[in-house]
Amino acid sequence: MKGVLIEIEGVSKLYNQGMPDEVRALTGITMQIMKGEVVILKGPSGSGKTTLLSLIGCMARPTEGRIVVKGRAVSRLPERFLTDIRRKTFGFVFQEFNLIMDITLIENVMLPLYPTGMRYSEIRLRASSMLDRFGLSEKADHLARSLSGGQKQRLAIARAMVNDPEILLLDEPTAHLDAGCSEELLNMLSSLRDDGRTIIIATHDPLVYERGFADRIFEMRDGMIRGVSGR
């Protein structure tokens, strides 16, 4: 571990603030994540894991509190700086994948590289080596909709990794996978972790948090952190 990468201080999140259907999703979250650490956010459904993950990944903003990523207070930054941070720092693997189903696999992986100065041929090459790495190169020119759940999961990871992000965020990565595929995925994550990448996983799947490859496990309940276990 070489210092703090992400600092979260007193973060709360309200949805539909001020409306009759207001929901308090997170309350007073304070935590630090170190560089190169593998962290699991564990908790039952509705406990606020996804919300916390999106706040960390700059997909949404906290209602209260402060989030600092690599020394920058992202919770106050205007939208255009957040985009930059999203692209350069984070790879986000959504629970529902958020792939574009009617374009090909390789196009999906290329998406994060479109708004960069890289040539078309270059981004295609990068995307295709990424597909190779996740065992999808044979299907590169198939439409994303033709994939099985496990393949979609791998495609989503390939897309998240194509920018070579420092921090990989995964939301319920085993939710759509059978036991065999989950095993395969966890092996893959172990190898990513060995690259020295910081990985944050939100999950309520025992297969993931009982495997013991996380440095720390944060227990969440009702939008709060109820306990931390770890090495």
Add this chain to the structure above:
Amino acid sequence: MDQMIRHSKILDFAIMSIFRRRLKNLSIVIVFTLLTAILSSILFFTHSFKMEAVGLLADAPELIVQRVSGGRHALIAEDYMEVIRGFYGVSDVIPRYWGYYFDRATDSNYTVMGINRAVSGLGLLRGRLPSQEGECALGSGVAEVKHLDIGKRLYLLDSRRRVRSYRVVGIFDTLSRLLTNDLILLTEDDIKELFDIPSGMATDIVVAVNNELEVPYIAGKIKTTLPDTRPIMRSEILQTYETLFGWRSGMMLSMFLSSLVAFSILAWDKATGLSAEERREIGILKAVGWETSDILELKFWEGLVISLTSFLTGTIIGYVHVFFLGAPLLSPVLKGWSVLFPSFDLIPYINPYQIITLFFLIVIPYIAVTIIPSWRAAIMDPDEVIRG
């Protein structure tokens, strides 16, 4: 350089997206193409028509004197010519012999005119003008409906219902068909016999003047000296013509406006209707690192490609419709003319201003209404957009 590559990649993605949603986009292109075709037809037609009218009036005599009897146009005695010739400023006085001829066989009206030196502006002729009795020259419209050509014979019924025949010696291919399309040109003697015009009488009199500025003064003097005459100045013809034309262009304008309303409804629908799928896609793009401006650029390219395609195809269709097919879709408005002009061919006059106007009416609003909802989605946090 990097920026160029970035833009070209976003354009690539835009084109891919258009093809991806080809059904939806094709229907939009079809509707906008039709709209552009209607709008451009109206613009092309009105402009061309105006240009021909201007050409027609340039050739019209400055001053015509008719006699009015009981409120109707009556034959005028050639004696009047001598009186008018005496007025100061008058350079020439020419009698004209002409009349309308209704042809039952083709259900059309023709203008039959005697040839003389007042007949001007008929320069472009295939063959020659009639030079002796029994010869005629025809406007191309007449030749077309009666299936005549040089060397064939034209048969007309005179006022005593006797058949008269004339050999066709020339056909007007004049560019300005408004002027000559329905014209039959005969020698003066032939037309007098055909319409039974007594000797010493004419249909009307053309007065040429030295100085155009004096026309109103001379017209006034004719009116006071010869109270049963009606002098008609070119400027008056222009007014009559503009009234007629104004009415027609009013009809056009209402068609134009209804098209515009249809366009706005469609545009509004498009503006408010960003599909759930499209919204989700915007959220995904933001989530993977596209900036708001990248997404706006994407939507700009999509809008530009779609509206430019519609604009260009629509304009070409409008051009073909008006100038090659004779504007059949505008015919309800043109009915009055189509009797007069059996085949209505306009000369293509293109006004760059109109093309630009059309561009601003079609391309700019479309891009605006497609960008606005995307922009609204693009400035939100990706999390919010994706969940909808």
